[in-house]
Each structure stands twice: as structure tokens, then as C-alpha cells.
Amino acid sequence: MKSEGLPTVFIVDDDSDMREAITDLVESAGLRAESFATGEEFLGKQRPSNPSCLVLDVRLPEMSGLDFQRQLADTNIQIPIIFITAHGDIPMSVRALKSGAVEFLTKPFRDQDLLDAIH
Amino acid sequence: MIDHADNATEERPPLGAELRVALNLIPAHTWYANPSGALTFVNERGSDYLGLPKDHPLRFGINTAAGGDSLISFLHPADQEETSTVWSTCLHIGGVGQMSFRVRSAEGEYCWFLSSVEPVRASDGTLLYWIGINLKIEDPMQAESSLSDGDRLATPPLSQLMYGDLKESKARLEEAQRVAHVGYWVWNLDTDRVTWSDETYRIFGLRPQESPIDLATVREMIHPEDRESVFRTAEEAIRNGVRPDSEHRLILPSGEVRTVHSLGAVKRDASGRAYEMFGTVQDITDRKRTEEALQRTQFYLSEGQRLAHMGSWAFNAAGHYWSDELYKIYGLDPNNGAPTVEQYLALVHPQDRASIAETIKRMLEEHCGFDQIERIVRPDGQLRYVRAVAVPVVEQGVFKGFVGTTMDVTEQELLTQELRREKAYLAEAQSLTHIGSWAANFHTRQNFHLSDEVYRLHGFEPNQGPLALERFWDTLHPEDEPIVRATLENAIRTRTDYDIREFRVCRPDGSVRFLRTIGHHNRTGELGEYVGITMDITERKRAEEERERLRQLEADLAHINRVNMMGELAAALAHEIKQPIAASITSASACLRWLARDPPDLERARSAATRIERHGNRAADVMNRLRSFYKKGTPPEREMLKVADIVQEITVLLRKETVRYAITIHSNIDADLPDILADRVQLQQVFMNLMLNAIEAMKLNGGELTISSRLNSEGQVIVSISDTGVGLPMESTEKIFEAFQTTKPQGTGMGLAITRSILESHGGRVWATRNQDAGATFHFTLPVEAEAQA
DSSP states (O other): OOOTTSOEEEEEOSOHHHHHHHHHHHHHTTOEEEEESSHHHHHHSOOOSSSEEEEEESOOSSSOHHHHHHHHHHTTOOOOEEEEESSOOHHHHHHHHHTTOSEEEESSOOHHHHHHHHO | OOOOOTTOOTTOOSOOHHHHHHHHHSSSEEEEEOTTSOEEEEOHHHHHHHTOOTTOHHHHTOOOOOOTTTTGGGBOHHHHHHHHHHHHHHHHHTOOEEEEEEEEOTTSOEEEEEEEEEEEEOTTSOEEEEEEEEEEESOHHHHHHHSOHHHHHTOOSSTTOOOOOHHHHHHHHHHHHHHHTEEEEEEETTTTEEEEOHHHHHHTTOOOOSSOEEHHHHHHHBOHHHHHHHHHHHHHHHHHOOOOEEEEEEEOTTSOEEEEEEEEEEEEOTTOOEEEEEEEEEEOHHHHHHHHHHHHHHHHHHHHHHHHTEEEEEEETTEEEEOHHHHHHHTOOGGGOSOOHHHHHHHBOHHHHHHHHHHHHHHHHHOOOEEEEEEEEOTTSOEEEEEEEEEEEEETTEEEEEEEEEEEOHHHHHHHHHHHHHHHHHHHHHHHHTEEEEEEETTTTEEEEEOHHHHHHTTOOGGGOOOOHHHHHTTBOTTTHHHHHHHHHHHHHHTOOEEEEEEEEEOTTSOEEEEEEEEEEOTTSOTTEEEEEEEEOHHHHHHHHHHHHHHHHHHHHHHHHHHHHHHHHHHHHHHHHHHHHHHHHHHHHHHHHHHHSSSOOHHHHHHHHHHHHHHHHHHHHHHHHHHHIIIIISOOOEEEEOHHHHHHHHHHHTHHHHHHTTEEEEEEEOTTOOOEEEEHHHHHHHHHHHHHHHHHHTTTTOEEEEEEEEEOTTSEEEEEEEOOSSOOOSSOTTGGGSTTOOSSTTOOSOHHHHHHHHHHHTTOEEEEEEOSSSSEEEEEEEEOHHHHHO
């Protein structure tokens, strides 16, 4: 099922249920998925050069999603980011999109919305 | 007594020594004259009065061969002619005579005498000599009255000339004795027999008799306490020749006690042996009584002064007199006499000295009296207060001096000062505490006592003088006057105490104060008589209001806190629930995608479905945690509670809201309702939520909030909270108890959910109904104690 050429969707969410559910959804769409509980874990992983994107939960235990986004930009890691949140508000989403986020989705979100964003 | 010597010889004079002594003892002038009327003897008293030389022959009864008118020469010129006529008539006819005339004394003064004369004859009728007795009298009128009416009627035209026999003359002598209360006595020392004159008998309370009486009888009649001294005096007289002179008491047969003065002389024979004692006795009881009465009066006066600590004084031309008590008051020695003004001022307390000096100066210059209290320092250093009063004495318009009294008022003054001090303390205490005292009769509208503080409480100045009760009444606030009046009238009618806990007065300066007044009916007194206190409770009331305001604020804050807590709890819950729901939706999407594959990936679909189940359970767990928050989050402390108490507490807490929104709360709790076993705080929260809901529903137009409670048919306590507000907007009354259901913009929608949760944890349930007219009613049940414990 898995192949090296397939684009990979990276998922960072501290909620394991949410992580599993998104991973399964991405895989059901025929994509590769890799999930992490924290941003640190994601950075420690050797990333392939093929097309990929990052599904990032705004609220993370150690570092917020927005701070993580800035850190990625600072370290020159170019990757499209899709934010998901359980209690997002407009100022937060504006800030995220201004910083280069592809999409800002509020949980619970429709499956197609996420998959559209990934594609 | 005149001794009739029947066997007397013609050569009688000169008189025997012993007879002379006897005659000398008679307290009257006695004289002898020869048949031709010439004086031959004048007794000692008579001779002394006339001023005869001590060696004059008349004193010794030696015949001086004086002329028949030798007696006349001693008389007042105006009386000489008449007396001479009477005397020569007596001599001529040889009869008894009596008249009054004035006799010149040695000093040349004239005194009136009543004179009686009678002839002494031998057994053959030959006139031997004349014997006369002159009794001193005040004036002729007295001499007249000393004669009986019969005597005067018998007086012939030659008025002073009278005839009679010896017996008649003797009677007159006795009469004179009676007038002078003087009697004679002769004590025969050989026989111890005593011969008395008639007056002596009368003095002893006996009927006159001729025969002598026994000495023992006389002895018996002398007062037992005086008996010994009387006879001792007599014995000494016999032994030493001292003239017996004694004052003693007699006990009359009637039991009466009289005092007599007795004088005597002892007769001795040639050998010097005493054979007779002769004397006079005079009744001095009346004089004695007068003396005693005077002494008693003086004693009472001085004793009265001593008891009253009051002395008296007089200051006039005759000198300066101080009573004994006055000396005692000032601690001075009476022997030194009354003090001078300077000495007196030295006794006055230095602080009073100047004013007293001024007073005395004015008194002496202007002749005015004074009445003042001053301090004196006695020589022994003691400080005393004295009240001195002086009154000028004016007789017929002429100033004569001063009389006055001085009273030691130290005790009264100290008491007065003490009272004054205590009154000041009381006034100070009343002023500090703003409590006034009073006593009045509201029925007769008299006041007996109004302390200064009462005046001030009603806004009056105490120094402005007394005010009528009506003035105090007039300060009552018009809104409070009817209730004060009704309370008072009821108390007066029923004769009971009253306590008007709060009423207002409008002071004349416009300020309004809150007072409380307590009156106690004076049961021993008249109708409407009360004593009591009035106190200013304005400050206390303001403090209470402030406390109440703070308490309300606290309650409001607690209320807000509770609401905030609910909000946060809801937000936290929302996040907790969102996660599993989001996860299950995503998993469901994935599941559907696995099934939509061709061929469907059943394995992955099943796996996704399993996760959905897990997510769902997780969401349910979150909801369960909310319910269990009350079950195990804080272990409830259950206690026996009265529904009425909780309602009362919450009613107080919500007072501000109910007032603000014009909502009236009615409490209709069954008095026999059993206690319930519940957690106080949670039950409070239930009432708070339901009552707040009701208030919320009536915010716009106000209304009535009714709380009723009773026991239902299942033996449970059922509480109904009813409002007249906007009513229930939901279609289903059940739905409102679900979490997050709210019609209020600021509500969390948790209030009723929590309420239901609490009630269910207590084994009860809650529901809502729509009212017939307006508003809604929330009901809940709680099991009574027994069931709750079961």
C-alpha cells in the first residue's frame, strides 16, 4: 500500500483519538500519513523531499501550533500547514493564514474539507 | 403663834430672851405696846426695817416710856392722822383693830403693811399690854382682798376701825399666814410633840386642829429621800446652834408631793440645854416648779440646739452673745467669750473669707440680714460647712442689733455635693450614650422628669427651660406619629410596658433622627404613669444598613462567582466534549470511505467503526463526569434542615433583587413540615437557582414570587416556586432541564441542569408547569429524613 512516491501528510495533534482518526481518513483517501503527538517529534523525523503537507492542531501542550509555525519558518522548513482547532476564533485564524497557513479548520470538520485542503 | 400667858405678871416686860428669839423668827414685823399705847418691843425684822440701832431698847423689850403715839411717827405722813384715830379708839375701848398703812424704812422708802393689834389681859380682865403684827403687802387693794367679803361688809363707817375679840383676830392672822403660805411650828424636844399653826396643817395637807401631833407622824410625812437630811440638819442645830434651814419635800395624804422651805431656831434653858425648836415652814412648790420649768425650757433649748447642730447668737448694744452649741460648732472654748469679727474671719475657710468679710461689712453698715453657707476651719483643723442666718432686730422703727442662727450643715452639704456629682455623672453618661431618661403621666400629660439628654434627642436646648410634653410630641415624624400614638394609647389602656423600636423625629433644625423608646408602666402609680428611656439609634441604624449593604454585596459577589464558575465549567466541558465528537465524525468519514472503496476495505471500516464507538463512550464519560461532580466531587455534608429556614436565608440574600424589580415574595410553608436530610449549600443552590429564574422571568414588570411547601401523598416534601413572569418559552417543559439550554443572553444554560443533578443526588426530582394565568411554577420533591437514610 505504501510507496515512496506518494505524497505524505504529517499530522501533529496531542489527542490520540484525533490523531488516529485523521490518519485513517488520510489513508482512506489513498495518501500516506504520519502522525506525531508533539512538534518536537515531527522535527526529529527525517522528512522526504516529495510533496507533503502538515495538519497541525492549534493547541499543543508544550508549544502552541502558531508558535510552531513561526519556528518552522525561522528554520526555513517550507511545508504547507493546515490548522485544525476545537475552539478557534477569527483573530487566531487570520494570524495563521497571514503567516502562510493553507487552511484553518474548526473541529469537528467535514472530511472533504480537510482532504480538499490537502490536495 | 402668840402665847397667851394667863398668869403673866404686870411686870412682864422686859421680854424673856427665849420669847424674843421666837418672835424674831416670825417673817413679819411683830411688836408690843404698853396699855397706854407706847411701843415696848419691836422684833428683829421690824427693827431692821425701821433702821433701829442694834442696841436700841425696843429690840430688847425694855420700856422706853415712849409716848402713846410713838408708833405713828414711823408712818407715811398721809397715813398718820387716820392711823392715829384708829389707834386711839382701840386704846380707848380696849378692842382689837386692823388697818393698812405705809411704814418708812431705814432707807426712807415707804412700804405698805397690813397691821393687826390685839390686847392681852390678865385673868381679872386688866389690860396687860398690846401685841401687834405687821405683814408686808404690795398695796392697799391686796390688803382689802386679803380680808374676807364678810369682813369688808362688816366694816363700819369709820372704815378702818374694827372690833372683835381675840379669836377673831387670830383668825385674821391665820388668814395672813395662808396668803403668804407660811406656817409656824413648835417642836417640844422633851416630849417630841409638835404644835402647828393652821397654815402648817394646810401645807401638810391636813385639817387644822388644836392638839399637838406626834413627831413620828411628822417624820412619816417628809419625803423618804429627804427625811434623813432634814433630821440631820435638826440634830446639828441642837448640837452646834446652827440655824436649821432646809428645803425638802412632803408627801401629802392625797399622795401629792410638795416642796417646802423650813427655817428654825433652838431654845435653850439657863443651863444651855435645848428644850424646844421653833420655826416656820413655807410651801415653795409653785416657785420651785416655775424654776424647774424655766430650767427645763433652757435645757430643751440647749439640747435642741445640740441635736440640730444649731447654735444661736445675738449682737447688740449689750454685747455679743453665743449659745453653747455655737461654741461647739466652731470648736471654740466658751470661757473665752464670743469672737471678734477679726477672730471670726480667721476661722472662715480662706476661699470664703473675702466674701464673708464683705457680707459682715454690709450687715453692719446697711443693717441687712443674710443667709448663706460658708466653710469654716476649726482650731482642730476640721473643715465644716455651716449655714449662717442673720436677722436685724428693729423695735418701733429703731435698729437694735442682730439675732441669728448658725447650723452645721456639713453632712447635708456633702450629701448635696455627692448628689450633684452623681447627677453630673449620669448626665455625662446619658450624653455619651445618647440615652435620655424620663418619667411622665401620658394620661394627665404631666412630666415629672426629663433628663437633659431627652431635650437634646428631640433637638431642644436643655438650658432653655422646661418644655411641655406636647412640644416633644410635635417633633414626631408625621409618618411615624400614628403608630407611636397607637402604641402608647394601647399601652396606657392595657397598663402594660411598651417598646417602640424605631421611630423618627424631625428636629427643629430640620435633621431627622431615628429613636427608640422604652416605657415601663409604673404599677404602683396612676393610670398612664410611665418611666423609661429614649435612645438615639440613628448611628446604629446607619451602621446596620451599611452592614446589610456589605452583606448584600458579598451575596451578590458570591452569586456572580457562582455564575462565573458555571461559565468556566461549561467552557471546559465544551472543549472536552468537542474532541471526542470531532474524532468520531472524522472516524465516521474514514469508515464511510473504506466502505466506499471497490472492493470495500471492511477491515479498515470495522477498525474505524470501533474507534467511533470508543470516541462516543469518551464523550459520554465527560457528561458523566459532570453529573458525578456532585456525587463524588465534594462529599456532601447532610444535616437535618428546615425548608422554611433555607427559604428565609435565600429570601434575605435576594432581597435586593426583589426590591429592585418590585417583586413581592410570599412564603407559604406548612408549619408541620418534617425536616429533611440534605446538604445545606446544595439545597441553597437549588433555591437560589429556581428563585433567580423566577425573578429573571419577572424583571420587566415585577410580580409575585410564591414559595409553598407541603407533604405530598407519597410522604415526600414537595416545594413549589411560582412566578407571574413571562412563562416558559419552550415547547417541552422537560427540555429546559437539559444542559446548555438557555433563553437568557448571559445565561450558561447550566442552572436548571445543575438543579436537577443536585435534586436527583438527594433522591428527589424536579419539573416545571405553566401557570393558568401567567408565569411558571417549578416543583421539586425531596424525601423526608427516614426515606433518605433508607
